[in-house]
Amino acid sequence: QVQLQESGPGLVKPSQTLSLTCTVSGGSISSGGYYWSWIRQHPGKGLEWIGYIYYSGSTYYNPSLKSRVTISVDTSKNQFSLKLSSVTAADTAVYYCARRYRAQYFDYWGQGTLVTVSS
């Protein structure tokens, strides 16, 4: 059973960089056919995709966030990471990591982590 777990600071100051890591267990991140994704959910709102990465390092970002987002992968640690720069209060959200099956649907999700942007 694949499991994903987000980790990182729950509080980030405005203008700083939000950094989160997702650790994958129960399966290899290097397995072909899966895209490792970040999705966020503003309080009381719907789901917004941030971007995703293939184990080879190929990335795809939401155009609305592209200038501020970097997603990377560390296959040796079975982890992938999110960096979102120049954050504002509008970036306060629950951040989920998820596995996207063959560029289609999301079949496994982390539990999510709340990140608050505040001074």
Next chain:
Amino acid sequence: EIVMTQSPATLSVSPGERATLSCRASQSVSSNLAWYQQKPGQAPRLLIYGASTRATGIPARFSGSGSGTEFTLTISSLQSEDFAVYYCQQYNNWPQYTFGQGTKLEIK
């Protein structure tokens, strides 16, 4: 960008009754549509993919239908644990994929 519109925003149904949730795409997504269930404080859970295929472990009371631009999620006999928010997601438009805004299914 393909816009996914779900209706209604909130649906009130009594336990044991049938619930029908709708999702409309702004352009055809073929059958490349998934449904998710999200309970408070939890991550979304995959229910349906390919518009009509139940994910592993999903009870038979959940069914999906539709293709092109019109999709439906039906819950045949609502159980207490089914009251949640439901999202549709299209994955036809590589590399962008979009979610609907959600339908909250509440107890009547």
